[in-house]
Amino acid sequence: MAIEVRIPTILRNYTGGAKAVSAEGATLEELISNLESRHPGLKERLVDQGNLRRFVNVYLNDEDVRFLGGLGTPVSDGDTVTVLPAVAGG
């Protein structure tokens, strides 16, 4: 079993068009590194200088990981991670 990662439209060019991919890791950070090895380029769209990008929302199951532990949030088999670009502007 692995962790399902749901990919938004704008990042599907990194996943060959797939809406969801699977990855492994014990924390969100490891999961993203694992994702990067399978889908090069994705990590840079999610992480900047060791932190989650401000305008990318990442959810573990039903929670925004910012309210959990950010990149250090533990993840486990069977979890679903959802990536949604923030809708924002001026």
Next chain:
Amino acid sequence: MLSISQELVDKIVAHARADHPDEACGVIAGRGGVPERFIPMENAERSPTFYRFDSMEQFRVWREMDDRDEEPVVIYHSHTATEAYPSRTDVSYASEPDAHYVLVSTRDENEVEFRSYRIVDGVITEEEVRFLP
């Protein structure tokens, strides 16, 4: 081109007026590119110059659209002191290449500007809006 019912236009404008001088924002969900379901969103920034969907509300709404096989056909927000044209920040955060980005300006008390754009890879393309009865 964006084809949208006058009823939905009126709802967007009413939301923008109600939140003035802060920016208002929201989504019209639909299928096959047809805007149908009006979803006003909270502007988590509560600001006259910036908007951002509340992350948990966005998660719920996006999941609901997914469950209903809908997509965000229109993403709207208001400008409260400037014209209804995408700002530099609007362009840098635009992340739904398939959406119509609708901008409403409430800077004039009596007249409303209602315009629509595609924003893809940093490029703004204004499109015609057809108002359906």
